[in-house]
Amino acid sequence: MAKQKMLKFVDVQRDMPDKRPPDLRRADFREIYGEFATEKAGEQAGRCSQCGVPYCQSHCPLHNNIPDWLRLTAEGRLREAYDISKSTNTFPEICGRICPQDRLCEGNCVIEQSGHGTVTIGAVEKYITDTAWEEGWVEPIRPAQERPESVAVIGAGPGGLAAADMLRRAGIQVTVYDRHDRAGGLMTYGIPGFKLEKHVVMRYVDLLSESGVEFVQNCNVGEDISFDAIRGKHDAVLIATGVYKARDLQAPGVGAQGIVKALDYLTASNRKSFGDDVPEFESGELNAEGKRVVVIGGGDTAMDCVRTAVRQGATSVKCLYRRDRTNMPGSQREVANAEEEGVDFVWLSAPKGFTGESVQGVMVQRMRLGAPDATGRQVPELIEGSDYVEDADLVIKALGFEPEELVRLWGVEGLEVTRWGTIKADFRTHATSLPGVYACGDIQRGASLVVWAIRDGREAAQAMIDYVTQGAAIAAE
Structure with missing residues (x-):
């Protein structure tokens, strides 16, 4: 009788790939988790209970067929596991690295609910796809038939690239x-x-180029080319710009030198990792080396900032968040990693103002959590007389992102937006108020996860394929 490959969760404990020690990972920007060995990946995949109702799958925005590719991994059928993983997810190697699995698939694993510890879905997903790249299973797209229809994608983020991938597969x-x-x-x-090494993204971009996707870089729509010109050149257009406008603070001294936006700070650091010339980094404006750093915010962007500052050699790194640990929006796994690396979280605190023309400190107000609001989250309330000053040489605002005013910036007439400034589009077809124009990702749903942008991009691509091919069929009649 063949040995049972699955249902090992009773006998085999949950395990993750080795995590590099904090003192080593503080010194570089390499990913902190190692790779599963083949035997370990199969063993951990074999812990899956193959339950009748796979909550891991239903709580994944892409509805990835997780139980099947776990079973195939446990059986050593990695090529098939990759094919199934790839069939629903354009970027399994990226989702395996950066998805908040603790809030999605792993957080809803049935054996986790029974006290046995979740299956390490994300680490296995990463292992499968990295193996596929190493073995040469990932190949450029070669459509069965090339079609004459042309589609423009504005924005090369996860939503836009996912759509480009599917559109090319259709020719x-x-x-x-x-x-x-x-x-x-x-x-x-x-x-x-340290969360997503850049070669992982660049190799897929190169693959899309080999697959026939044309990239027009350094192109600001509305400046270098008009939106109307793009519409005129193509049969359909997908707007996948994301949301980049930083939310700001209204507080005394907020304009002081040394108070910077999170995305400016992270972009400078990432450009430096590519070997680019970054004057703002070299001048110290966007470099935390030797500085007392305070990051304001509690989301994943704030976690990226505090952990970057540690690696740049900050003297101290503190994160101010107005709620407590339980109520913060960022990944708890990321908080734990940051604490291991020396970040100090100051819970229930918010900035009241800033001292110094070149920032010297953050005036901090202590908070407590009051009654829940309409969303069910407890509302932070001020504790009178509890103010104090937190010393700082660099303050990073990580307060989230809002949509840019594309209609105004691009001079587009007839493109409807919501009251939040996002583009109004159908949440199934992603069609906007303009014929042949679609929207996906954050510019449609607001700031969200990469995995949701991938789902949106794939859905929009399918709707666009239907649109352009039906139009061609009608023209041919």
Whole structure:
């Protein structure tokens, strides 16, 4: 009788790939987790209970067929596991690294609920795809038939690239317009290397280029080319710009030198990792070396900032968040990693103002959590007379992002937006108020996760394929 490959969760404990010690990982921007060995990946995949209702799958925005590729991994059928993983996810190697699995698939694992510890889904997903790249299973897209229809994608982030991938598989001609000199969006310039090493993104961009996707870089729509010109050149257009406008503070002294935006700070650090000349980094403006750093915010961007500052050699790094640990929006796994690396979290605190023309300190107000609001989250309330000053040489504002005013910036007539400034589009087809124009990712749903942008991009691509091919069929009649 063949040995049972699955249902090992009773006998085999949950295990993760080795994590580099904090003192070593503080010194560089390499990813902190190692790779599973083949035997370990199979063993951990074999802990899956193969439950009848896979909550891991239903709580994944892409509805990845997780139980099947875990079973195939446990059986040593890695090529098949990769094929199934890739069938629903354009970037499994990226999701395996940066998805907040503790809030999505792993957080809803059935054996986790029964006290046995979740299956390490993300680490196995990363292992499968990295193996696929090493073995040469990942190949350029070769459509069965090339089509004459052309689609423009504005924005080379995860949503835009996911759409470009699917459109090319259908034989559609794809041109991606992006404001940066490298594709990838926040995956390239926002997320630090210790979570996502840049070669992982760049090799996929290179693959898309080999697959026939044309990239037009350093292209600001509305300045270098008009939106109307793009519409005129293509049969359909996808807006996948993301949201880059930083939310700001209204407080005395907020304009002081040394108070910077999170994305500016992270972009400078990532450009430096590429070997670019970054004057703002060299001058010290966007460099934490030797400084007392205070980061304001509690989301994943704040976690990226505090952990970057540690690696740049900051004297101290503190994170101010107005709620407590339980109520913070960022990944708890990231908080734990940051604490291991020496970051000090100051819970229930908010900035009241800043001291010094060149910032010297943050005036901090202590908070407590009051009654829940309409969303169910407890509302922070001030504790009178508890103010104090936190010394700081560099303050990083990581307060989230809002949409840019694309309609005004691009001079577009008839493109409807929501009251939040996002583009109004159908959440199934992603069609906007303009014929042949679609939107996906953060510019449609607001600031969210990479995995949601991938889902949106894939859905939008399918709707666009239907649109351009039906139009061609009608024209041929």
